[in-house]
Amino acid sequence: MTRTPNRRLLALALTTALYPAVVLPAMAQATDPAPATSPLASAPAGSFTVSDIRVDGLQRIAAGTVFTYLPVERGDTLDSARAGEAIRALYGTGFFEDVSLYRQGSILVVQVRERPAINRLTLEGNKDIETEQLLVGLNDIGLSEGNTFDRLALDRVTQELTRQYNNRGKYNVEITPEVTELDRNRVDLKINVKEGKAAKIRHVNIVGNDSFEEKDILAGWESRESNWLSWYRRDDQYSREKFSGDLEKLNSYYLDRGYVDVSIDSPQVSISPDRQDMYITAGITEGEKYTVSSVEVTGDTVLPKEQVERLVLVQPEQTFSRRLLEVSSDAITATLGNVGYAFAQVNTIPDIDRENKTVGINLQVVPGPRVNVRHVVFKGNTRTGDEVLRREMRQFEGAWYSQAAIDRSKIRLQGLGYFEEVEVDTQPVPGSNDEVDVVYNLKETTSGSFVFGLGYSQLGGLSAQVQLSQENFLGTGNRMSVQAQRSDYYNSYNFSYVNPYFTDNGMSLGYNLWFRDYDYGEFNTAQYNSENGAAQAVFGIPITETGSITGLFGIDKNTITAFRGQTPESIVDYIDAIGQRTFHAWRGEIGWARNTLNNALTPTRGTSQRLWLEATLPGSTVEYYKIQYNISKYWPLSRWLVLNTRGELGYGDAYQDPVVRNVCYTAGTYEDTNGDGILDTYVPGPDPTEPCETGSPDYVETLTADGLPFFENFYAGGVRSVRGFRDNTLGPREAPFAGSTYLQPVGGAFKTIGSLEMIFPTLFDSPGARVSAFVDFGNVYRDVDAFDASEFRASTGVALLWRSPMGPISISYAYPFQKEDGDEIERLQFTFGGAF
The missing domain is CATH 3.10.20.310 (membrane protein fhac)
Structure with missing residues (x-):
């Protein structure tokens, strides 16, 4: 009986120490009539029965919330222990800064002060x-x-x-x-x-490296002394995580070269008093170099043991290399993963003989259960239909798990161009050890747009357009575009529609309708006008996982307006030789394409190739062909740098016999329009007549139309070929009449373009923005016989490409370092606007 008061006193003392602002309950009510509400602690020790509970001080929190957490109810007997428990419970909610308990008669008053x-x-x-x-x-x-x-x-x-x-x-x-x-x-x-400035690494020192040069060891480190690329790579900024990774690289460097007993001794990092400079020292004990004495594959290999052994790169008598062991283990794991063993493991068991400095290797294969894919799930595709995604899958539901098929499916989803990010996650099915769900997490990007606005380029000037385009029309994966556009040099009206899965096996079918009115003189080409329209059907047939055959068939009409004395004579002569200004064509095209890019929008590895032959069919006004080949390959050099090598070749010629025609001319005259005494303007006479024996022509000329028609010539120069030169100005040039100094680009039948571009993919956080440094080179020639590599033009510079919400923006600044007198230089070039 004597211990009970002591326990109560101890509870009161502890509660007072923990909650000094709280007035603790007394054991009995004060007998004084005043004050009506008295602190419970002011009364003699004792307990009382709670007849009611009132909460004071609430502002935002409901009284019911307090009653929920309060461990005291009406009818309970409240003593000091339960009072302390109640206070702790209310404090534990995190809602209150202060909690006090009072007694008013038999009513328990809870006084609180809420946290804001x-x-x-x-x-x-x-x-x-x-x-x-x-x-x-x-x-x-x-x-x-x-x-x-x-x-x-x-x-x-x-x-x-x-x-x-x-x-x-x-x-x-x-x-x-x-x-x-x-x-x-x-x-x-x-x-x-x-934030302040990051402390920079001023010195990195490796101590104990007797077998290797320090510069070779540090070549792969992320933590480096300040250098000329540090502004971009930020490798001179110290980070504890980076340094930990570098120490692991140091350990791996020696293990990959046979030093099994290597150890890293107490690395040190010191900082200058102003906390701006860091000094790193890592000590190392190398030990001896080991060789491989034997290699053995054990365990359940599932596949024939000989097939698995061929995946092992480590061989006896080689210098021990942990990296080769990891590559061998990964190759075995990946091979088993492709036949359904998703959880396969390879345990590397070394047998180290320190006396003879050799290591015996035992690769123990543990395949685990063969795994079936239960569901393939897509998340984040708010616009794209499920069917559009599933037809790109190479991993099927109900089939054995295949890591290669899962990875290939991811690449195909990225290749659609609908998604900014594609991530894949393999999730085990609860309660099953032989089933998984494959989940693709998608982040959709702009796959179409409605544009009503303006654009600008140095080539086309100001352009106004109305365009509705959708690469993923209504989420079906079909591509549709309707466009009307007007600029300084052309009017254009286009409609196109393509169903990439017209058949279940991936055959595509589409249609193109367009009409275009060009003033080529404003296009930095020869001075003539062209009105042309076409109706075409296009198709594509996949032949491999990455390759396809494409085709086109259509009819088109092209009406040319040219003026002797304003248009180069070779063009006017060609038209006169044909005898008409309207060219009709039945057109066919067959092509081959192969695409292994890892991303359709911002690739960092892979190759894109296309080879195609275009020809007008017999019965067309002019019978000719064009063959072209484009290739673009991305080489990832590091996570900071990607090299893009690009090349274009084009050649065209007529396959019909030359058209020969005698034309009778009434000579025109030359006039001095500037008043400087020079006859600089040609005023043509009447149109040429035929047959020649009629009338009284001033002279008769035999004209020949041969080779690729002038309106199909290739052009070069500008933001899409050799930057730094005005668009379309490279290659052959001609005067509109003899003696004129105004030379107009006429293009050529043979084109060769190349580019080396170093891309910095991580310079901006946005995946839609990329900066690059480039070297462009190439030219256009009248024909193959005129090709001369010394006539190449070349430039170097920097470029910014940005997939902005308004459309793609391209800005480049180039310095032409291989040029000739008369070349039209344009160092700053840009295009704004347009949908994608």
């Missing part, structure tokens, strides 16, 4: 870490708009943000929270971040 609510949460000054990322982290610890404000949580935020910036090498960071109190128990919370 966060009305607004803002961050300022953070650049290295995105605001969205920080807000997610703040929300995880309870700091977000609408939640209650906890000052302890704010302190934790300050410490965590400081730690994160320190890990990024920013040791001068200052995190300053500001709390502004508002009415109705609310606060505005503002976190000011002063």
